Amino acid sequence: MTNLRELSPEELKNWSGETVQLIDVRGDGEVARGVIPGMSHIPMHMVPIRSQELNPSRPVVVYCASGARSAQVGYYLAQNGFEEVYNLVGGIQAWAKIYPVTTPQEA
Numbered sequence: 001m002t003n004l005r006e007l008s009p010e011e012l013k014n015w016s017g018e019t020v021q022l023i024d025v026r027g028d029g030e031v032a033r034g035v036i037p038g039m040s041h042i043p044m045h046m047v048p049i050r051s052q053e054l055n056p057s058r059p060v061v062v063y064c065a066s067g068a069r070s071a072q073v074g075y076y077l078a079q080n081g082f083e084e085v086y087n088l089v090g091g092i093q094a095w096a097k098i099y100p101v102t103t104p105q106e107a
Contacts, residue, residue: 004074007061007086009095012036020059025073026092030065034101036092041104044069047076056082063088063095 012020024035025044035041042050044064054060060082062070067090074087088094092101 004071004078005084005086006089008089009098012061012086012088012095013099018059020061020086021054023054023060023062023073024064024092025062025070026064031104034092034096035104036063036095036099037102037106039063044073047073051077051080051082054082059084059086061086061088064091066091066093 012022022036022039024031024039024041025047026041027043031041040053042053054077056077060074060077062073062077062085064070064073067087070091071087074085078085095101
């Protein structure tokens with residue numbers, strides 16, 4: 001069984017390790033409404049095709065609206081050679097209750 005770790009919004013905000021690869025797996029319309037600063041957008045359906053854009057030896061944090069779709073993506077990445085994969089618990093909805101979101105252009 002592949003180990004997918006969970007990360008709270010507070011843990012992501014206070015991350016002190018190696019710089020994470022923050023991946024937003026939501027659709028274009030959802031992303032247009034706001035993102036977490038520093039993210040890269042790879043829609044869920046494109047992850048199998050675009051995962052080579054990521055470094056499998058660096059930490060990856062995936063998020064969606066609530067955490068369900070990103071958990072699926074996280075398991076996929078972990079099963080395909082990514083060493084340290086985290087799912088943002090509660091997704092951007094949990095993040096936005098505590099921290100500001102930004103526009104995709106500003107991320």
